[in-house]
Amino acid sequence: MTEIEEMYRASLARWGVEAQYDQAVEECAELIAALKHFKRDRIGEEQVVAELADVTLMIGQLTWMLGEERVQRAIEEKLVKLRRLLESE
Numbered sequence: 056m057t058e059i060e061e062m063y064r065a066s067l068a069r070w071g072v073e074a075q076y077d078q079a080v081e082e083c084a085e086l087i088a089a090l091k092h093f094k095r096d097r098i099g100e101e102q103v104v105a106e107l108a109d110v111t112l113m114i115g116q117l118t119w120m121l122g123e124e125r126v127q128r129a130i131e132e133k134l135v136k137l138r139r140l141l142e143s144e
């Protein structure tokens with residue numbers, strides 16, 4: 056188990072499944088708000104980067120919980136569709 060996987064395991068053990076979903080939703084909402092504020096020049100790029108980091112960590116947590124291989128397969132399917140779309144225009 057890598058160091059980050061150990062942290063995902065420890066977070067799940069400490070706070071439980073529901074808290075992980077709730078935290079992911081909260082971090083996504085914070086990123087949405089940060090992007091809106093950034094567009095209006097109310098915050099700087101560093102704050103957007105900080106919120107991206109939070110969301111990236113929660114995506115890592117949920118991906119670890121749901122299965123890295125499943126998520127990787129889904130990403131590959133979506134990339135196939137995106138590639139077709141890019142080639143069609």
Ligand SMILES: [Mg+2]
Pocket residue numbers: 081082085086105106109110
């Ligand atoms: Mg955040």
